[in-house]
Amino acid sequence: MASKNKGTRAERELLHKFYDTKSWICLRAPGSGSIPIPSPDLLAGNGHRYLAIECKSVKNDSKYLTKQEIDDLIFFAKKFGAEPWVGIRFDNIGWYFISPDDLKKSGKMYVVSLKFAESIGVKFEELIV
């Protein structure tokens, strides 16, 4: 499956996961990377907490994120009034959510391996507590 479709499918899956909780709801901004104004992939809220989420989907191994992606996420979240989160979906394993503060740099990029996500990230059920 093309990378873009895979990403879209992952974002929609997460949108529905929030909806299924009955206490959260979520807005998706498709193609958020195509406009000049910083914008996360998803914004979720439950009346008390607000989450700005940059989503990534990965088959296995590691996912790289650019400094610009993370800077934009933090900029938007701070201005909007939301917690910034990177959500990464590993095939056959599921979602891990990582705070930008915890990301590790690899050269000019940030990198998230499955091992790193398992050790530092939180699962969906922990994110929404």
Place this chain on the structure above:
Amino acid sequence: MASKNKGTRAERELLHKFYDTKSWICLRAPGSGSIPIPSPDLLAGNGHRYLAIECKSVKNDSKYLTKQEIDDLIFFAKKFGAEPWVGIRFDNIGWYFISPDDLKKSGKMYVVSLKFAESIGVKFEELIV
């Protein structure tokens, strides 16, 4: 201009108006009407207030909104933790924002005329105070 393009252009204009304030930022959900989960056209926040906005653009005269559109807006806003607003852009005049509580019914639809918007609505500068 086709109605859909006109609507998209109006939503983008409003997105930029929020961005230009420097204190608000806004997320746009293009084609929000096409997914089964209720979703407003725009979500704006400034770290203290959160606005869920259903946008309409009208050449002149009146704009009709369905009960479903308003119910969805209120449902999303309540769950997310945002104020629900209907934003209507009149050509050559600009934006008026109306609380769903103030909308008037015409048969099964809600209707907003320019005269009504001028009397009951607030301008952008008043909305973001």
